[in-house]
Amino acid sequence: MAEVRTRFAPSPTGFLHLGGARTALFNWALARKEGGKFILRIEDTDVARSTEEAVEAILDGLRWLGLDWDEGPYFQSQRLEIYRKYALLLWEKGLAYECFCTPEELEERREKTMAQGINWRYDRKCWNLNEEEKEKLKREGRKPVLRFYIPPGETTFVDMLRGEVRFQNEELDDFVIMKSDGMPTYNFACVVDDALMKISHVIRGDDHISNTPRQVLLYQAFRFPIPQFAHIPMILGKDKARLSKRHGSPSVTYYRDQGYLPDALFNYLARLSWASGEEEKEIFSREEIVERFSLENVTKHPAVFDLDKLNWMNSVYIRQADNKYLCSILEEILVRRGRIKPEEITPSHREYWEKVIALMKERIKYVAQLEEEASYFFTEEVEFDPLAFEEVLQREGVEEILKECEEVLSQIEDFRAPVLEEAVREMAKERGMKAAQIIHPLRVAVSGKKVGPGLFELLEVLGKERVIGRIQRARQRIRETRSSGISGGG
Ligand code: GLU
Numbered sequence: 001m002a003e004v005r006t007r008f009a010p011s012p013t014g015f016l017h018l019g020g021a022r023t024a025l026f027n028w029a030l031a032r033k034e035g036g037k038f039i040l041r042i043e044d045t046d047v048a049r050s051t052e053e054a055v056e057a058i059l060d061g062l063r064w065l066g067l068d069w070d071e072g073p074y075f076q077s078q079r080l081e082i083y084r085k086y087a088l089l090l091w092e093k094g095l096a097y098e099c100f101c102t103p104e105e106l107e108e109r110r111e112k113t114m115a116q117g118i119n120w121r122y123d124r125k126c127w128n129l130n131e132e133e134k135e136k137l138k139r140e141g142r143k144p145v146l147r148f149y150i151p152p153g154e155t156t157f158v159d160m161l162r163g164e165v166r167f168q169n170e171e172l173d174d175f176v177i178m179k180s181d182g183m184p185t186y187n188f189a190c191v192v193d194d195a196l197m198k199i200s201h202v203i204r205g206d207d208h209i210s211n212t213p214r215q216v217l218l219y220q221a222f223r224f225p226i227p228q229f230a231h232i233p234m235i236l237g238k239d240k241a242r243l244s245k246r247h248g249s250p251s252v253t254y255y256r257d258q259g260y261l262p263d264a265l266f267n268y269l270a271r272l273s274w275a276s277g278e279e280e281k282e283i284f285s286r287e288e289i290v291e292r293f294s295l296e297n298v299t300k301h302p303a304v305f306d307l308d309k310l311n312w313m314n315s316v317y318i319r320q321a322d323n324k325y326l327c328s329i330l331e332e333i334l335v336r337r338g339r340i341k342p343e344e345i346t347p348s349h350r351e352y353w354e355k356v357i358a359l360m361k362e363r364i365k366y367v368a369q370l371e372e373e374a375s376y377f378f379t380e381e382v383e384f385d386p387l388a389f390e391e392v393l394q395r396e397g398v399e400e401i402l403k404e405c406e407e408v409l410s411q412i413e414d415f416r417a418p419v420l421e422e423a424v425r426e427m428a429k430e431r432g433m434k435a436a437q438i439i440h441p442l443r444v445a446v447s448g449k450k451v452g453p454g455l456f457e458l459l460e461v462l463g464k465e466r467v468i469g470r471i472q473r474a475r476q477r478i479r480e481t482r483s484s485g486i487s488g489g490g
Contacts, residue, residue, distance in 0.1 A: 002200060003036050003037065003198075003200065004030060004031055004034035004035070004036030004037075004200050004201060005031070005036055005037045005039060005197065005198050005199050005200045005201075006027035006028070006030050006031045006036065006037075006038055006039070006199065006200070006201050006202075006203060007027060007038070007039040007040070007041055007194070007197065007199050007202075008020075008023060008024040008027050008028070008038070008039075008040055008041070008062075008067075008069075009041040009042075009043050009190065009193075009204075010024075010042065010043065010058050011042075011043045011044065011046065011049070011050065011186075012042055012043075012044050012050045012051060012052075012054035012055040012058055013046065013049040013050060013051070013054055014054055014057075015054065015057045015058075015061070015251040015252065015253055016057055016058045016060075016061030016062065016251070016252045016253070017243075017250040017251055017252065018235055018243060018250050018251075018252065018269065018305065019205060019234065019235045019243065019250070020058075021061060021062075021065060021067075021252050021265075021269055022232070022235065022269040022270075022272060022273070022303075023203065023204055023205055023232065024062060024065075024067050025065070025067060025266065025269050025270055026203050026230075026232060026274070026293075026295075026298070027201070027203045028067045028068075028069075029270070029289055029290055029293040030201060030203065030293060030295065031070070032290045032293075033290050033291070033293045033294070036200070037070040037071060038067075038068075038069050038070050038071075039069060039070065039071040039072050039074070039197055039199070040062070040069035040071070040072035040073040040074070041072055041073065041074045041075075041076065041193060041197070042055055042058075042072075042073050042074065042075045042076065042077075043076050043186065043189065043190070044075055044076055044077045045076045045077060045080075045183045045184055045185075045186070045189055046183075047077070047183070050077075055073075057253060059073065060253070061252040061253060061256075064252070064256050064262050065252065065262050065265065065266055065269075066262055066263075066266065066286065071197075074193070074197070076184070076189050076193065079189075079193070080182065080183070080184070082192060082196070083178070083184035083188065083189050083192055084178070084182065084184075086188075086192045086222070087146055087177055087178045087184070087188065089222070090146075090148065090177070090221060090222075091146060093221075094149075095148065095149055095221045096146050096147060096148050096149060096177060097126060097127050097146070097147055097149060097174075098126060098134060098144035098145070098146060098147075099122075099125075099126040099127075099144055099145050099146070099147045099174075099176070100126055100129075100134070100137040100138075100142045100144050101125060101126060102142075106122075109123060109125075121171075121172075121173040121174075122147065122173045122174045122175075124174060126144075126147070127147075127149065127174070143180035143181075144180060145176045145178060145179055145180050146176065146177050146178040147174040147175065147176055147177065148174060148175055148176075148177050148188075148214075148217070148218065148221070149174055150169050150170075150172050150173070150174050150175075150217060151169060151217070152169055152170070153169050154166060154167060154168050154169055155167045155169055155172075155213040155216050155217055157212055157213065157216050157226070157229055158228070158229070159209070159212075159229050159230060159231055160201075160228055160229065160230040160295045160296075161230050161231060161232065161295065161298055161300050162231070162300060165209065165212070165213075167210075167213035169213075169217070172213060172214055172217075175187060175214055177218075186211070187211055187214050187215055187218065188218065190211075190215065191215045191218040191219060191222075191224070194215075194227060195219065195222065195224035195225075199227050200227055200228065201227060201228045201229075201230065201295075202227050202228070202229050202230070203229075203230045203232060203295070204230075204231060204232070205231065205232060205234060206231035206232060206233055206234060207234065208231060209231045212229055212231070230295050230298070232273060232298055233273055233299065233300060233301060233302045233303055234302050234303070235272060235273075235302070235303045235304075235305050236302045236303065236304055236305065237304070237305055238304055238305070238306060240302070240304075243305050247305055247307065248305070248307040248310075252265070255310075255366075257333070257336065257368070258366045258367070258368045259329050259330070259333055259366045259367025259368040259369070259370075260310070260314050260366050260367075261314060261317045261318065261321060261329075263285070263286065263317055264310075264313050264314040264316070264317035264318075265310070265314075266286060266289075267282075267283060267284050267285075267289070267313060267317075268309070268310045268313050268314075270284065270289045270293075271284070272303040272305070273298055273299045273303035274293070274297055274298050274299070275297055275299065276292040276297060277297065282313065283313070283316055283317075311365040311366065312365075314365055314366055315364065315365045318361050318364060318365075318366075318367070319361055319362060321361075323354045323357050323358055323361070324354065326357045326361060326367060327350060327353045327354045327357055329367045330353055330356075330357060330367050330370060330371075331345065331350070331353065333367060333368050333370075333371055334353075334371060334378060337368075337371055339371065339378045339379075340378075352461075352463070355460075355461045356370065356374075356377045356461055357370075359453050359457050359458065359461050360374065360453060363453065374447075374452065376446070376447040376448055376449070377461075377462075380469075381473070382445075382446065382447060382448040382470055382473070382474070383448050384444070384448040384474075384477070385444075385448055385449050385450065387450075388444045388448065388449055388450045389444065389448075389477075389481075391450075392440050392441050392444045392450065393441055393444050393445065393474060393477075393478055394478065394481065394482075395441075398441045398478065399475050399478045399479065399482075401437070401438055401441055402441055402442070402445055402471050402474060402475050402478075403475060404427060404431075405424070405427070405438065405442055405445075405471055406468060406471045406472065406475070408423050408424070408427050409423070409459075409464070409467060409468060409471070410464075410468055412464070415459070415460060415463065415464040415467075416460050417454070417456035417457045417459070417460045418456070420456045420459050420460065421456040424438055424439065424442070424456070439455050442455060442459075442471075443455050443458070444474070445470055445471050445474035445475075446458065446459065446462060446466075446467055446470045446471065446474075
């Protein structure tokens with residue numbers, strides 16, 4: 001069998017979205033499974049819409065997901081001579097022709113045709129021009145586009161997911177292959193490249209399925225071997241609408257920045273429209289996916305993006321992950337969000353963050369949740385949840401309880417959870433109180449919140465100095481609120 005060569009061919013007009021990443025993943029997985037090659041090609045001939053930032057975002061996203069490519073990135077903008085050469089070839093064979101119609105002229109004729117209730121396709125006005133007429137138009141300064149002449153008949157191809165697909169050629173337009181500025185169109189450059197790059201399998205989104213007969217006709221015109229095609233279903237939101245911001249972000253970068261693990265997103269995207277047939281198995285390593293991957297197991301119906309499921313999967317990966325690794329992700333998040341400057345980070349910060357992670361990794365779905373919902377780990381001053389402050393800290397006698405906590409905890413040298421627990425329980429016993437009557441205010445004093453991880457573990461992670469400082473500030477705040485008569489919070 002010939003070498004399996006797959007490709008991912010994004011247009012760099014925006015970020016890498018989940019649909020694109022899944023397309024890349026399937027191409028990558030097939031190449032890896034078959035010991036073939038995965039090629040990256042940037043389709044940047046739309047100069048007005050392509051940007052360098054988008055190229056960088058796409059490459060970053062692929063690298064982050066571990067979708068390494070064997071060749072490329074090739075840039076179509078650097079291959080213009082090749083497309084011109086191949087366009088000329090078609091023109092010389094009489095399979096392509098110059099068209100001088102301006103967009104305005106085309107629009108006028110289109111409207112007229114549509115008004116008669118007839119579908120518009122290019123009317124071949126310029127196919128019928130003689131040499132003299134063409135020369136005249138060129139002298140007028142008109143720059144022609146090159147159109148591909150669609151032969152009569154029908155075009156079929158086999159889609160690996162859907163079987164045979166049939167198109168009547170008369171439904172297809174004599175489409176433009178080279179624009180008047182000398183740039184190739186997508187369908188044309190794509191075929192030339194897929195052929196020259198010896199792509200064996202074209203796996204892409206099914207939004208391209210109507211392009212495929214046009215491309216097949218080009219392969220036939222050049223007598224290029226035709227690759228296998230697989231058009232994979234779109235990713236939809238739960239409401240069956242095309243995936244967009246409303247369903248959670250569609251951008252891969254967003255998930256990276258929120259502290260999703262690349263292996264988890266990889267697993268999730270793979271499972272989104274592919275099943276290995278093993279019921280109940282959801283967690284697959286990269287190796288397991290590559291081992292099992294086949295296009296036969298790709299589903300035909302649209303995939304539904306489910307953020308809850310991704311969150312669940314990510315939490316499984318977080319629980320299994322190494323704390324140092326999670327810490328490096330947390331560190332990036334803290335820096336990106338301005339909690340700390342990179343030059344301020346010391347080994348003791350890292351040691352502390354690792355403890356935070358060890359304490360919290362069972363409780364989070366993505367790493368940035370720590371910064372978002374447990375910011376008390378990363379700030380000096382605690383921000384009190386107003387309700388917690390009012391309901392717990394402003395109660396009669398709480399300031400005195402905290403005062404005693406401060407005294408008791410100050411005396412503890414070995415600031416570890418079991419020691420702290422014993423001390424607090426002892427204190428409760430002496431005062432004839434329930435431990436909860438101490439635990440609740442203490443939690444709010446050191447975290448600002450009513451809920452969180454186990455209090456004694458939390459105290460241990462925060463460390464003695466922070467804990468004592470926070471108790472003091474909480475007491476002060478209680479006294480201030482009391483004397484001003486207004487309720488606390490903030
Ligand atoms: N540049 C096209 C896109 O981003 C590639 C489609 C294809 O894979 O042929 O949609």
